[in-house]
Amino acid sequence: MKPKVAFYWCASCGGCEEAVVDLAESILDVVAAVDIVLWPVALDFKKADVEAMEDGSIAAAFINGAIRTTEQEEWAHLLRRKAQTVIAVGACAQMGGIPGLANFSNRAGVFQTVYQESPSTVNAEGVVPETTHRDNGHTLTLPGFFDTVQALHQVIDVDYFIPGCPPTPQLLADAVAALLAGKLPEKGAVLAPDQALCLDCPRKDTKPERLAISEFKRPHEILIDQEKCLLTQGLLCLGPATRSGCGSRCIEGNMPCTGCFGPTSRVRDYGGKVLSAIASAADSNDEDQIVSILAGIPDPVGTFYRYSLPVSELQRKRL
Amino acid sequence: MPESTSTRRITIDPITRLEGHGKIDIFLDDAGQVERAYFQVPELRGFEKFAQGRPAEDMPQITSRICGVCPTAHHVASARALDNLYKVTPPPAGRKIRELVYSTFMAEDHALHFYFLGGPDFVVGPTAPPAERNVLGVIAKVGVEVGKKVISMRRRLRELTSLAAGKAGHPVFGLPGGVAKRLTAADQVRFQTVAAEAVEFAQFTLEVFDNIVLKNSDYVNLILADFFTHRTYYMGLVDDHNQVNFYDGSLRVVSPEGNETVKFAPEKYLDYIAERVEPWSYMKFCYLKSPGWKGFTDGAESGVYSVAPLARLNVADRMATPLAQQAYEKYIGTLGKPVHHTLANHWARVIELLYAAERMKELADDPEIIDPNVRTIPTAVPTEGVGVVEAPRGTLIHHYQTDERGLITKANLIVATQNNAARIAMSVEKAAKGVLSGKQVSEGLLNMVEMAFRAYDPCLGCATHSLPGSMPLSVRVRGRNGETLSILERDSDGAIRRA
Amino acid sequence: MLETVKEAKNQEATAFEPRIVAFFCNWCTYLAADLAGTSRMKYPPNARVIRVMCSGRLDPQFILKAFADGADGVLIGGCHPGDCHYQEGNYKCLRRFHLLKRVVKEMGIEDGRFRLEWISASEGDRLRTVMIDMVEKVRALGPLHWNAPVEEVAVS
């Protein structure tokens, strides 16, 4: 009998689902090899069925997306109960992802901006969505919206992680293959290479041995050389700190790595580490000069924690 | 990865659970008549908030994460907003590469919807067992060869996007003043080859639609059915000749009678469009400032309007490419103009698929596309910028304000499905009333309701900047006092079950 | 969980003693601290010193970790510019410090809680002054207690 597999999404964009669809022809093989019991984007489902299942009867649950609402949290717990193996798919599930940047603010802040301050919104009465609302006698409910975005492993126990925003179809295929072959590594592993991106970077040979950055550049400020190491062009390429396995797609697109694959296994706080490496390359020992060179990085937190704010040491802004 | 950190969160007041990602609550009155049906979206992520403080040039990549189904739409809308922000015009090659990638994406996305999401309703049939009503069912119906063709077409289109934009899922090529990467002669050849195939593929798809839908009176009647019809305003981008354009142009609004009521530069959107908050949904509802919000109702007095393929073909006078124009004429000839039948979206979409493919070919054949000068370096001090494109699901507006360093101080995003939100809610209620009232609820009827909004290809990910894709459905039927009479859901085996 | 919340609250209620983590380089500031000791200078006992060979060893992760684990303040002590035992380690520290300072501030941690001070082996008195000043400033800022449980409401 084929192993039961579930795909679920929390606070995500569906890019991870697209990555599955990007398996293209080989998706049919996957469909043939497993018994998909849950896949909102492609197949009809209902929660009652999942609840009715025996605990641990699902071989593996692939969950993408961060945890933003009470409903997502409940789904996460439900699938943890039902699945022997839970695999966090994509940057959002692994690190909070770009939605995790909401940890700069909280629920009130988000509501204020979206439902009050938005220039196109007409809302004199200051209406905001309510978890329970009575509309001329009809009771309607919405899931609760948390103050803080969390990654999946901060809510439930996660067995494996597939990085990327989105992950490559290859990584997904490999994970499924490893699952079917019972060849998954030790618990907690990230199912991707454990070296930084520079190792496979097509431009690595153009990086000098002694890089010193005297001025940081923003991508729109210069015409980017399509051959040369992006850091040597003064661009904030986070490749040195970022796990490889993406196929250097952004570099191929002639843009710097923004770190969606997250850190290697040896690093706890991605942003702190990349900050250390970048700052060390500032080409001055004069305090004022150092400050002005570093001023060339306009948004350190948003840049270094672009995908990982919720799993950083500090996790969220203190308001 | 650090090991799971103990959560610092305490949830108080555990709240009533919801189901799925779209939700419809239907309330019946004593007579068992449908009194009110609600269409809710229970998701929100708040991009407008955490965009604040980010460097403007990062917005194309940040906002593409609003939706992984149409990342290119957000990416390009954002890049266009940055042009406007920095008052910079991309060099010809830069502009053309953007539109080339964009057309490629539109073709891919429309194909995805027709065959994977919406198409099954027609190709396989609205009353067919749901287990078959998916892409596999489509393949079964049209043949494995065709199925393979569909899949590989999509694959190659996405490969092209990756080639020019870095990644198909969340591209990286868009910058103020142009694109990051130039195209080589070799790249051009690849685009030309695939573009030619895409045109054939689009024509073929049109045939499929022709044979399976138009030649089937049941389907035609369904399209024309009153409960799938709304007489609302329509909005979309048109070029100088009032032809459909996905990438550039002015926004044109036509009345339910089909007359142009206004045509304005995207930067002016705030003068014409407003959003409304309902306490029972995280999605905001758009309407036209004039005539204004009159509730969930259609007609010339109501500000409710619609976007997406149906609307685009309603606001345009013609299509910009020859083959698409032929198809357009047949469409108008058959349904008249404006077309108010929601389900006609599917037909309009296939016509747009053809247009996208043709446009793609035009641009791929343009010798200028491989010009190395693909970007203009901005010099102006940034203040405010608006960018608009036609996403597969309709008009998409990005609006940024920044400080002098180009850090976002305010971001406003109006997304395709939001423009349609009110009409979708109406469609759902009307369909519910139309098909359910006083009847024994059946799976077939249930799917009719579902079709009412699937036709819009609603992207709730976009709509609430949260969750995308097709809508899993559960319908809850409640009595006068709100007690649940029945919940109807479909099993994966297709059988209807009452909870 | 709720207990821990209460506990955290009680903690803050009682007189607040700042918890400061100090990272000192082996050759200058750590020796200055030893000197302050041999000279029997007195300063408040709030700091917990962690010795590294050079301020250049300080990985920003350490500082972030210290705050995350409940430090109310973090102090880095290194050799004066030009005097680094390893020639330039303190400059590398300086570079990281200035960028990290911005990050920490943006996360809502006030300036006074994170300091870098150059204190040479002979400046026992300066070490004392810095210690007193830091403790006072942080005391004035009040508790940070980043790791204290936060009550989070999910209803709107």
Place this chain on the structure above:
Amino acid sequence: MPERNGAVRVGVYVCHCGSNIAGIVDCKEVAEYAAGLIHVVVSRDYKYMCSDPGQDLIRNDIQEHKLNRIVVAACSPHLHEHTFRVATANGGLNPYYMTMVNIREQDSWVHTDRQAATEKASDLVRAAIRRVVLQRPLEKARVPIDPNVLVVGGGIAGIHAALTLANAGKHVYLVEREATIGGHMAMFDKTFPTLDCAACILTPKMSAVKAHPNITLWAYSDVEKVDGYVGNYKVRVRRRTRYIREDLCAGCQECIEACVYKQPKFADEFNQGLGKRRPIYLPFPQAIPQTPVIDRDTCIEFNEPRKIRWLTSLSQGAFSAPRGQCCLSPHFARLWKSGKCKKTCLEACGDRHAIDFKLQDQLEEIKVGTIILATGFQPFDAKRIPYYGYGHYPNVYTSLEIERLVNASGPAAGEVVLRDGKTVPKSIGIIHCVGSRDENTNRWCSRVCCMYSLKLAHLLKEHTGADIFNFYIDMRTPGKSFEEFYQRLLSEGVHFIRGKVAEVTDWVFDPSEEGKLTLRVEDTLLGVVRRIPVDMVVLSVGMEGHQDAQDVRRLFNITCSTEGFFQERHPKLAPVNTFTDGIFLAGCCQGPKDIPDTVAQAGAAAAEALALICAGYVEQEPNCAYVIEEECSGCKTCIPLCPYSAISFREDNRAEVNPVLCKGCGTCVAACPSGSLQQRMFEDDELFEEIEGVLVHA
């Protein structure tokens, strides 16, 4: 908590240090608290842990309770870390399984609140326990020292250091850039304050160098490349060719006489351009080695005569004979038609065949364990102060020119006459601090100028009987019998005017100034501006680091002050060491100094080298950084951060740390963006545990 080496059994020892600690910290309470912590098997407090019984306590517990980690809470690790490592080792454990907690200097001695101090001690002990669990067993690395030594620079410093080492039986390679050793000292006439003749005391040492079996002398050579590290340096030396083979040349100098130039034509560097030499020449009679050099630039064999003419016009010191005079006689005009030299020198050398125009530079690869840099100084270029007129007025001289002028074997054979070649000066002004103590040029004092100015004043008076005026800012004579020498000069009737000379000019304001150079100066003692007309002006130029000091610095990977003097490791406690182990400094390359100081420092440098050589090896604290190979992505972030160039980039695209070069600062470790670099004794996880340890309440 992660564990290594199986079950962890920690022993904790809290020292009272009499009442030093126990007076404020409740040691018993701390020990009891520790006893309750995970992994702790034994926890004691004791009066004096550093005492023998205290150490025995540790040793016995290790054996009795099978302890495999030790925490000692006592004084500063700078005091007793070694002690307790040894104690741990005596117990049969690796000494690096021990961690010290400083609860005296940084707790009991600086705090007054008993409870707070005790709490602090407990926190630190808790952190130490969590840390020690992760500590790894380590070995000190031993680096063998190659007994051979390289001395760079053949001035008095290099010569003295080389002889000292050679006499101690070590082999020395002495490399000198010029054609002869001897340096600046060889140019001096007498030395202050004793006035004994420089040549008389120097040349014997020079010959000794040549004769010494343990010294390989390579003059006319440059160090091109230095690889390796303390004890194991690989050095490449380029020996520029003299076109005369040292091994075959007997030093008869007949070739020089035989040169087609009957008269010397070219400015003679050794004599500061005051004299002339031939294209084939010996810098000075006692030059070592005694092998002449053929100067490629001026020898007809290698050049078109036109070029030679051009060169002669340029290369003659500050004051060449009138232009054109240098061009060649009709006799040579014939020669340059042929464009060939008769090579009379070859004939002169006869069947020794020492001369060979085809000779090429030679590259020598040597291995040495230590290096002494004695590259000396360069005199300040007086042209940089135009208002003193050097290069403009013929009768303005530099002090070094005067040294040659008064020297019996100098260009004028000791006859002091002006540049016109006949006039003997009747009045001479000596300006001190030229290019020293001057905001516009060099701010530092060159230390020797006052003394040598006095010396020159004495010599000039002796040679000419002229009136001598010394213009000084302050008279600095801080040395053995220096002040006495000053007094002697005063008694000799030399005039001293305290004031900085404003300018040297030939403008005549007064008939007495006719045909003279007038020095305008404010006499700060009289408080009046004075004009002193003289026949000859001497500029006492200061000392500077060589202009190529930065290149040399890079070559040897040492540091260099902005003035161009090499940086000693510590101004007081390590004055001849550099930050690079095994490389030492001697003489003026480290800073201006006189001959006795130079010789003393050279001896010290030699002794430092010998100390290493005799030990045979250096031991290194095992706290160096290392690359986790399979994890390194080759991003090169670490490489420029290492001040010791200990990190190299391998072909296989990985970084590699040379444990011998690494000093263990950990800067690279903190920067490694993929966490693939770690530091022994300060591993990331150890430090994370320590941080958590001091904060997390147990």
